[in-house]
Amino acid sequence: METFNKRCVALYSGGLDSLLAVLIMKNLGFEVFPVFVKTPFYKKDISKLQAQLKKYDLNLIVVDDFDGYISMLLNPKYGYGKHFNPCIDCKIFFLKKAKAVAKNIDASFFVTGDVVGQRPMSQRSYSILRSIEKNAGVEDTVLRPLSAACLPETKMEKAGLIKREQLYCIKGRLRKPQFELAKQFSLDDFETPAGGCLLTDLYYSKKLKDLKESGEIDKLNIQLLEYGRHFRINGSKFVISRNENETKTMKELFGDLPHITSSKGPAGIGIFTKEVDLETIKTAASIFKRYAPKAEKLKYSGSATLELEIDAMDDKLIEHYRIGG
Numbered sequence: 001m002e003t004f005n006k007r008c009v010a011l012y013s014g015g016l017d018s019l020l021a022v023l024i025m026k027n028l029g030f031e032v033f034p035v036f037v038k039t040p041f042y043k044k045d046i047s048k049l050q051a052q053l054k055k056y057d058l059n060l061i062v063v064d065d066f067d068g069y070i071s072m073l074l075n076p077k078y079g080y081g082k083h084f085n086p087c088i089d090c091k092i093f094f095l096k097k098a099k100a101v102a103k104n105i106d107a108s109f110f111v112t113g114d115v116v117g118q119r120p121m122s123q124r125s126y127s128i129l130r131s132i133e134k135n136a137g138v139e140d141t142v143l144r145p146l147s148a149a150c151l152p153e154t155k156m157e158k159a160g161l162i163k164r165e166q167l168y169c170i171k172g173r174l175r176k177p178q179f180e181l182a183k184q185f186s187l188d189d190f191e192t193p194a195g196g197c198l199l200t201d202l203y204y205s206k207k208l209k210d211l212k213e214s215g216e217i218d219k220l221n222i223q224l225l226e227y228g229r230h231f232r233i234n235g236s237k238f239v240i241s242r243n244e245n246e247t248k249t250m251k252e253l254f255g256d257l258p259h260i261t262s263s264k265g266p267a268g269i270g271i272f273t274k275e276v277d278l279e280t281i282k283t284a285a286s287i288f289k290r291y292a293p294k295a296e297k298l299k300y301s302g303s304a305t306l307e308l309e310i311d312a313m314d315d316k317l318i319e320h321y322r323i324g325g
Helices: 016-027 046-054 066-074 087-105 126-136 176-184 202-214 219-224 244-254 278-291
Strands: 007-011 031-038 061-064 109-111 229-233 236-240 259-264 270-272 297-301 305-308
Touching: 007 016, 007 087, 016 031, 016 109, 016 176, 031 046, 031 087, 061 087, 066 087, 087 109, 087 126, 202 219, 202 229, 219 236, 229 278, 236 278, 259 278, 270 278, 278 297, 278 305
Parallel strands: 007 031, 007 109, 031 061
Antiparallel strands: 229 236, 236 270, 259 270, 259 297, 297 305
């Protein structure tokens, strides 16, 4: 029979389910190593996650593999969910990263906050959970403390490392059992239930699909997705800030890129991700003018500097260029 030690690597998101899974294992005397796998689309304050775990004398391990994640995102074996979310492949990716961590610290099994039947794609059924294990190369070594008591025994249970009566049988989409469990652990500082992943957002997904189709998925373009109104003009990306705060941030982050601003009168900023031709500049300026009606002079700054006197584009025509709604 396979032998196990009491060290486990736990996938940690900062949400209630993963926090409960970690605390269950810690309270049972296991040495738990929480791992947060960063992605560009799941925005978390790492310092807050670290502080959350420090309360329980736990240290967070952060794994960041941008290129690997993007490669998975562009070619998911199990496809996408409703929008641009490859949830099954994403969980496989996370477990593969956890496996690498486990090898370095000599941990013998894995823990997740999965609740069978809770999420429509990656937690839909036990067979999906098993498929994720197999594809990640961690078959039979993933313990899901919140649902384990209503799932088949794992190798860890069969080996006597943990008893079934120490685990829980939570399933389905209702969150009441987790909230009750949170009370038992005296938890009052946890995130409200939500997906949190930008890949499940309709409008964000449309903008990301546009990047995929244009072959422009890189760190710069992904960072720019968080800001402004997005347009595709003659094959080039153009992003206009929506308010004063966004204008300030975009100037700070992207002000070295080719852009359109106003040299007279109030306006935001419109960012290009590369140098563009005169026709594209004029079209972009006309769109920009629609959102800066009081601007008297528009200015393009790039490899050359141009001042533009141009009329605002009609709203119906603008929709021809808009990305994502």
